[in-house]
Amino acid sequence: MPQLTLFVSPGTCARVPTIALEEIGVPFKTELLRVMLNQQNAPEFLAINPKGKVPTLLIDGAPLTENVAILTWLHHAYPSAGLLPAVDDPLAVSRQVADIAFFSSTVHPTVTRIAMPIKFIDDSALSFDIVRPKGVEAMHTIMRMIEDRLNPWWYGDTWSIVDGYLFWVWWRITGVGFPAEDYPNLRAHAERSMDRPAIQRAMAREAEHVEILKAEGNYRAPR
Ligand SMILES: N[C@@H](CCC(=O)N[C@@H](CS)C(=O)NCC(=O)O)C(=O)O
Structure with a gap:
């Protein structure tokens, strides 16, 4: 080991x-x-x-x-x-990699615009007034898609590490004010995630x- x-x-x-x-x-x-x-x-x-x-x-x-x-x-x-549903077809394997890569290369950079806007402009006020709202706008597009997909987990009945990734993203953005009200499936996802030992x-x-x-x-x- x-x-x-x-x-x-x-x-x-x-x-x-x-x-x-x-x-x-x-x-x-x-x-x-x-x-x-x-x-x-x-x-x-x-x-x-x-x-x-x-x-x-x-x-x-x-x-x-x-x-x-x-x-x-x-x-x-x-x-x-x-950690991921068992699949052996190479295309199905690549689709799972695509799901994790989507979180790391599209969702995470959008999290950064919301959570750390100062990384994008050397002016704290402007970073919160301009960079963060543009990040929130982009995140709404992403979250609407995820809200529609969850049933109740990313892959349906089976929890996967994609849900673990989503759990972190949701915690991080709602922790700095991303509005959770319009996303009942995501709110339930976060609560259900916290039940996992x-x-x-x-x-x-x-x-x-x-x-x-x-x-x-x-x-x-x-x-
Ligand atoms: N592409 C990397 C991104 C890793 C990343 O950005 N980590 C952040 C924390 S969420 C970090 O280490 N930040 C420290 C820094 O940028 O100085 C991955 O998906 O693992």
């Missing part, structure tokens, strides 16, 4: 592979990166992941980056965990990290 260490930071997309690992039930360690201290760009971490991003998964000491790669590797390494364990790991950061004075609440 490989030794697994996941670099994380609370509230980030590293929650998604944390959920995946908790669903698998395999032993793993998490390493907290302090974004407030820019530890993701410290030379020690850049030597592991030159992109300076979480999540980064060490598999017997060797790094694997990018949610698409980490989640699909975990699915293939631990197929009985059911693996998600509760992933959230508990994050809460421990938040407490560490608060005690150090290195915590910044989302706004």
Whole structure:
């Protein structure tokens, strides 16, 4: 069994592979990166992941980056965990990769426009007045599509890690004011997700990290 260490930071997309690992039930360690201290760009971490991003998964000491790669590797390494529905036709496999890639390459960048608008313009007021509303507009288009698709999970009756990805996105955007009222299926999805013991364990790991950061004075609440 490989030794697994996941670099994380609370509230980030590293929650998604944390959920995946908790669903698998395999032993793993998490390493907290302090974004407030820019530890993701410290030379020690850049030597592991030159992109300076979480999540980064060490598999017997060797790094694997990018949610698409980490989640699909975990699915293939631990197929009985059911991170994705079992399929063997190459086209069906590629469609599952497309679903995860949609979250990482379309939905996540839209989350960033809403959650971290200051990354796009060096003017805090303008970032909240212009960048965030344009991100919210783009996110409504995405969420209307997802609202119509959920039944009750992304793949119907079967929970998958795509739902774990959606759980993080919804938590992140509603946490900074994205209006939830028009999306009953998404609200129910978030509540149903929180009933899953693996998600509760992933959230508990994050809460421990938040407490560490608060005690150090290195915590910044989302706004
Ligand atoms: N394409 C990457 C994106 C990873 C990413 O953007 N991670 C963010 C947290 S959600 C991060 O590490 N941000 C730190 C920074 O940009 O300095 C993936 O899907 O894994």
